[in-house]
Each structure stands twice: as structure tokens, then as C-alpha cells.
Amino acid sequence: MSTITLATYIFTRLKQVGVDTIFGVPGDFNLSFLDYIDEVDGLRWAGNANELNSAYSADGYSRIKGFAALCTTFGVGELSATNGIAGAYAEHVGLIHIVGAPTVSAEENKLLLHHTLANGKFDIFKNMSKHITAKAVTLDDIATAPGIIDDLIRTGYIYKRPVYLAVPSNFSEAQVPASLLNKRIDLALPANDKESEKEFVDEVVEKIINAKNPCILVDACASRHNVKASIEALVKATKFPVYVTPMGKSSFNEDNERFSGVYVGALSKLDVRESLENSDLILSIGGLLSDYNTGAFTYHYHTTNVIEFHSDFCKVKAAVYQGIQMQAALGKILQGLKQAHLNYVPTPIPASVKEYKAVQKVTSGPLTQQFLWSKLSYFLRSGDIVVAETGTSSFGILQAHYPEGVTAISQVLWGSIGYALPAAVGAAFAADDIRDEQRVILFIGDGSLQLTVQAISDACRQHLHPYLFVLNNNGYTIEKMIHGLHAEYNNIQTWDHTKLLELFHDKEKFQNYRVSTVEEMNKLYADKEFNVPSKIRMIELMLDEFDAPKNLIEQAKLSERINSGKN
């Protein structure tokens, strides 16, 4: 019987589910594991500068490729990644965190090893990870290892959550049957219960047929759980107007004539708010109704006629269909609508959807948030991956119009500052693996940049070419808007951003830009060479410290109320 090492088994399984890059940092308990990356054709080691960046990059990678993997070392390495893993859990991002662990015998003998708490307890870190993963396992028997690994990958992949796998260092070279690899991991969702599904689908189809003033509201999980195509088909069949939430942005094509704007509760543009809230039927798809995604919980529908589609249940008004997954259900609904005659007569979409076009008339003046985000609509093109940091960028970018085929990455729910740069680098790895020259465009503030800046080094190391737009506005503007406008604690050390690419880059081409005016921004966007991602670029955007997107200022006021207990 032909055998392979367990490490080769794991890497091959990852390659089979579309993982071409392994993120992580070496450490003495994972070195023997990493030896086998090269055994699998087309797999590469990212070699991040630190573990938190590995986790964030894996998250960004997974949002483009559907799954990701990172590898850290026991204790010190894995704990540095927890914030990123928890974020992937909160935001439904599938990935596997592989931890190189001490040998089974070291654990049995309670050796006082480095990277432990010196208390003989070897399961502490796994137990910590249990809270923030769908499943967490430490291998302890080579015979059962392949089955456990397959189950973990399947779980993470189909439910879009992180999973945790600790591999004792002496298991990397242990042998398992090569033939196990011939049968691929089953990545199909378990089937819905037929009767419940039929009941749900019939109910929804009937409501769709009868609705007079309906709409579709698309949220984050529409992208994460891959129902974008079903939504497009549903809109084609019904002509219902489509709104997106902040986290749902880019889950629906904004060039579609039925695209009706971004709904953020009370923070929405007035016409968007009125038209959505006056609907008599709301099909809410992939909803994640967190404070920053809902204008601080200010959804005020005039109808209770809401149908919710989720990855693990569906709901018609108050009735919950537990276990009914939206992916299959949406397909059945589309079938049910095939011969149906709908009551709905399409109405015009909100006028504010086209507001961004006014920016084309602005030709001079200092660079402002208002100009920046609207103008971005004209730089973007199909295939672009746009990454916006939590804060000024994630609020501001809601103003931009995304052409068809743009993918947005933002961490609105978990909201960890520092996420966006390594996530953009992870997305750049994914684009590079896909090899279709997608551009990766990052917007991040100078405060957030400081948390994870060494991710730029990871991009340089692998010759990736993201656009790094850095908003230079002297600190944590979002925090200033929430509380402490002039407080010392919301300021940061001023960095000379022009030194960043010089520091991290030792060989290839790179370029620095500084933009302070509308004229400079327009000129840069008009430059043909600038539009081609042929080198890594840092574009410093000089903005006033207290200039912030309008919706951020309003959200900040609501957040301050919630945080002070006055809500």
C-alpha cells in the first residue's frame, strides 16, 4: 500500500478545495510540517511577518477563494492570531487554523516546555480557540487523523467558519494511506428537509406573487454563502428593487437597473429609507443585523411581512424554519416562480442612487471625504477587489458606486482596526493565485495602518501589487467622532509614509504618491499607467483631521448613546 506523510495529506486536501497559498509564521513546533508544502504542486508559503497578519490575510484570501489556511506554532503563535480568527467567525469566513503542537508524549509527560504556561496543561489554547471556531481538535491518533482532517475542512468550508487543528510535531511525518486522497471531500451542503422546505418555498412564492410594493435587501451572508447568482436570477424574474446593507455592498451588481441604494436604517439617504420602509414585503437575504450595519438598530419597516434567508435557517414573519438553508431554498423558489404571474408593477428606483455622478463636475479644491468617495466610482472597474478599513473608509466607501464585477471586503461587524491592510494582502495573494490580474485597492486610515503595517512587507516579499490608499488625517477619526474629539488618546505618532515602501522593499519597483487636491486626484486617476497594477503603490491622501463622511458622524452620535447606556 502506498503511503504519504500526514503533512502531505493535509496540504493536498487544502489544494483540492482551492487553497493555493498557506499563510503563517514558522515556529519550532510547525517546522517539520512546513517541510512538506513543496510536496504539493502549486502550493506556496506566504511567510507573513506576524501571526495576526496571517489570520487577517487568510480571511481576505477566503473571501475571494472560498477557503483559506494558516499555520502557526503552539501557544505564542496561535494566540497572536485569535483576534483574526474570531473576526472570521463573526463574519462567516471559512478557514482552517493549523497549529504545530508538541508531541503526544510531551503532553503525556507534562513536560515543562517553552511556549506552555508551565503548568503541564497542553489543552488550554485549544480550549480558548473552541470559543471562536466551529470545531477545534488536537490530533492524538494517526489512524483517525485523516477522517478528522476531512471533517474539519468540510465544516469550515461549507459553513464558512474557522476551524482549528493542532498537529503534534511528530505526526507531520507519520504515514497515512495515499489512496484516501482519491475520494474528494464532499463539499455539498446537507439537503434540506423536503417537507419543511416545500412549506417554506410555497409560502414565499405566494407572498412574492401577491406583493404590490416589495423589495429585496441583500446582506453579508449572500456573498459568504454564495447565493449572488440566485439573487440575480430572482431580480430578473421579479424586477423587485434591490437594496444592500453596508456589509452587503458588492453582493449585488450596482449597474443593474433595479439597484436601489444602501439601506442603513436611519442613516440611509431619505428616499432610500422611505421607499424600503414602505415596502409591503421584504425579502431579507443573508442578514447580519449588527449596529454598524443597521444605523445602530434603526430599522423601521412599516410591515411585518419580512422573509429572512439565512445559511442555517429561514423565517417567514415570526415562523422559523430551523435547518432550512437558503442556498437550496432560493433555487426552489426560482423554479416556483417560472410560470407565475406577479402583481408587482416596477416603480422607479430612488433618485439618490445616481447622486455620485455630481462629482464629475468638481474639478478643483482641497481633497475632501465627500469628493474622495464619490470619485472612486470612476476609478473602479470590473474585477477590482476593494478593501475598506473599519472607520472613515468603511463608512465613506458606501458613497461610491461599484461597477459590475467589483468585490468589496470590509469587516463591518467585527470591526477590528488593522484588519484591512493584511486582508488586502491576502486578497492580493488570491488574485495572484487566480492569475487574472485583478486589482486590489485598499483604503485605510493612518491610525489603523499602524497596527499591522508589516503586512506591506508580506506583499513586497511575494511581488504583489496592491494599491495602498492611506488617509492621512492625524489619528483615529472614527473614535474622535464617537468620543474625545480633541483627546490625546485619539492621536497617533506621525509617520513619514513615504518611507514605508523604502523600508520594506529591497528589490522591485514601487511608487509613492501624495494627493492633497481634487486636481491631483483627477490627474492621477486619469493616468493610464497608474491604472495598471504593475507595481506596489502607496497613495497618501491628505485630509482634514475632522473631515469625516456624513454617515459616520451620525453613526458616531448613535454609538456614543449606546456606549454611555443612554439608549
Added chain:
Amino acid sequence: MSTITLATYIFTRLKQVGVDTIFGVPGDFNLSFLDYIDEVDGLRWAGNANELNSAYSADGYSRIKGFAALCTTFGVGELSATNGIAGAYAEHVGLIHIVGAPTVSAEENKLLLHHTLANGKFDIFKNMSKHITAKAVTLDDIATAPGIIDDLIRTGYIYKRPVYLAVPSNFSEAQVPASLLNKRIDLALPANDKESEKEFVDEVVEKIINAKNPCILVDACASRHNVKASIEALVKATKFPVYVTPMGKSSFNEDNERFSGVYVGALSKLDVRESLENSDLILSIGGLLSDYNTGAFTYHYHTTNVIEFHSDFCKVKAAVYQGIQMQAALGKILQGLKQAHLNYVPTPIPASVKEYKAVQKVTSGPLTQQFLWSKLSYFLRSGDIVVAETGTSSFGILQAHYPEGVTAISQVLWGSIGYALPAAVGAAFAADDIRDEQRVILFIGDGSLQLTVQAISDACRQHLHPYLFVLNNNGYTIEKMIHGLHAEYNNIQTWDHTKLLELFHDKEKFQNYRVSTVEEMNKLYADKEFNVPSKIRMIELMLDEFDAPKNLIEQAKLSERINSGKN
């Protein structure tokens, strides 16, 4: 009745136990708390660039000042700090991690807030922290809050472990009686049980009197739990030779005539090993017998006559005196020895202790590890704080002779690469708070530097002046020695280190140096101006990629055996 805010209460309590600097990163759930730092005279906000660096800096600060505090925000902030907190737990470092949390009512209503996992569970992060702290509490009642806070500070301070305190954001401004502050927190250790203590002390005194070939072995907890003065008195009374472990280095004055070298089991110098292992009595004080601290568990005494002194128990041969704390017990032993006549006749110390002196004859040639660490003995002076990163630096620095009054910081047990730079910055904050112009001298490799590089920005922000010696040897040399000598995964992106201070520093003076030869090193150390910590300095040490301290090469071989399960 006069009242103050709970935030003012907490900050005053911290100031009372010697904390002058609060580390951390602002986040919307802790902003209202941070508002009150300025209410307490002499307290300052460090404002770190990220949370892991906050935790490491707090750890470094506590090793100098006895206690430290960091403040992060719920979920995203606190999880980024976990690796640093776990390290403090493993290495007996007292600190408090204060987390700004959502309001009590948000938790009761299970609001789907940002910085949560969107599952309505608000206690997940506290539960994760429970594994790596001595105590973890979320305040939920303002009436009991002051008592809980006092207990947490006391626990962290006297037992030298991290504690965790989550403060709901609406509690920061809640009022508590000001008079509570008049009674200081009791920082005395609970008294030892008198009978057990007497039994233990009598036993030890008798053994000390009868020993013919005894020794004292000083380890990490001697420093952490403040028994350095007792050890000095014990040596004065007995003339016993004193050995230190790697983690015990600087816990005993190396200028003392009874200092006998560094004991690392099989990795010790031969004469050190032979003389210690032939002892008929070993007084082991503050032992933390981890692999890297013991030459991979290669202690081979020829005696079972070992007395262990710990912070929570003591031990004579196999007999454990549970709850007997070494601090008081050592005092009693000193009293018991006052009139005693000892059998011991002092013998010469191992000759290898003076080996470092040979370096003075080396006047030319390329810079080598061998030269570097011995020569350091002549740069150091009383008052210096020397911080060595895990890896080449922590192994190499064992060769250096520390003059009296040098304090060493290294994280040999937890061994998280990236620790040393922010820990050095934390120590520089402590030195600055003490205001006695102590020099802080960091040694770190180019690989480790990359994990936490933004800590340099924190030092620049506060005009601190550490010496940053960076070993440029192209990657993770310690990992290469353990496994994968030429593996791609042990390489790093090459940085232009001369750009670092230019990037982070916008105003004050700074200076870059590059040292490639013995001549350059000697010249630099001889430069009077260089010896004064008047600016922040980066000294790049150009070393061969595969040049490593001898003891590291040997330790690496032993580690490789343990990791592959061949031990």
C-alpha cells in the same frame, strides 16, 4: 459624601501601587474610561500602536516597576493582547488587563453589537482570558466594583500574575465614595503557617550547617518575587557558590566573588556543570525548570539533597511544604544562621566565569557572535536594563558578564518572538517614570523585529531613548538551527533598517549605525557620546546567517529531538 468616578478610582488605585504609565489602544468601548487618566496626577497614557505591543510593553514595565496596566477594547482589542498576557502568566509577571466592555443593558438585551461574535454571548472573551490569568471579572454592579477592583490588583501584584477586569462603558462615570481611596490596598503576602514554616526552616538551617560542598542556584522567580536581597544576605552568611539559570541571570550580582556561572544542564560550561552537579546540597531558589532554561531537561545532580524555594510552596528533597512562601521563609533562615557555625570551607569558583575577559585581546576581524556577546560585558554598566529576544540573542547573552546593578529581561520560558522590542519600550517607560536615566539596551534579530516593529513608534512618540541593537543575519537563525537550515520558510523579507527611525520619527534626534567588524564595534563602544542615552539609536549588527552562539546550536539539536518525538 464626596464621590469620584469609577474610572478615577481605578486610575488612583493603579497610581498607588506604582503604576505611572497606562499602556493600551483606544477603542469605542474604553474611550469614556480613558477620559479620566488626566484626573490622576503623574499618570500618562502610552498610546501603543497595537494591543499585542501594549501587553508586551506592560510586561517589560512590570519587570522593572513591579506592576503594570494595559487598557484595550472589547473583543477585537483584548484578543490581540492574549499572547502577551499568556506570556506574563507563564513568566510570573504581575499586571492588570482592563477591557472597556459594552454596557450591562446591551449585554442583557443581547444586542448584536460590533466587536461581538453576533451570537449574543458577551462572556466569551472573559472566558478565554480566564485560562491565562489568575482572576477574570466583568463588573456588573457599581456597589461591589471597588472591592472587586482592589482584590484584582492585590492578586496580580502579590502573586505576580496577570488579572483581567472588564469595565462596562457606562460604569466609567458611575460614582463611588472617594473615601475608599484613603485605605491603601494591602500588598502584604498572607503569613506562612507558623508550624510548617518552622519545621521547614529548621530543616534547611540544619542542612546548610552540615553541607560540605553546597551551592545556591538562582532562577527567574527570585527576581519576580523579590528575594534578591535575601539571596545576597544568604551568600554573605554562607559563602556558598552561586549559579544562575538562563532565566535567573541578573538575579544575582555577577561581580560578587561567589558568582560561579550559568548552569544550563548539559549545555553548561564543563567546569560549571561539574562543580554544580557534584554538590551535596543545592538550594534552588525561584526555579522554573523549562526546556530552554535547563538545557532541554539535562539536569544531572549527583545528589537528591535539593531544597526548592518557590512563591507558593517549598520543598526539602521529596517533602513538599504546601503554601510556604519563600519570601518570609528565607528571612527566617537568615535569622537561624546568625549564630551558626558552618562546616563549609569556601572553594574556588569555576575558571570559566572569567572567560569573557579574553575578548579584550580581540582587536580586528569580522563581527562574530562569539565576539559580540563577550564584548557586551564592557559596554554594560550599573543601572542598565538589558533586553534580549528569544533566539540568538537570549542564548548569546548568557556569555556576557553583567556588572552589579544590571537588570536583564528575556522571555525564555514563553519564548514568543517579537516580545523583546515592545518589552524594551515598556522598560524604557518604566525607567523614564523612575527618572534615574537608566539605559535600556535591546538585542533582537531581524526576523523577530518584524513581528512588532511599530513599538519603535511608541518609543518615538514619548521621546524615549532605548538602544536598539538589531542582529542582521537574514532570518530566523534559531529556527534554522532547529530544523530547516536552508528552508524558504525560515527566510524573511529583507528590510532597509536605516529607514526605520526615519519612518517613525518626525521630530526629535535619532541616529543609525551599522557595525560589521570588531574595529567598528570597539570604536562605537569607546565613543563617550554613544554611551549617553540622549537619543534613540538603531545599531545594525551585520552577522553571518549561520553564525550562532554555541549553546544555541547545541540546544537546537536537543529541541529537534524533542519535537520529532525521538527523546
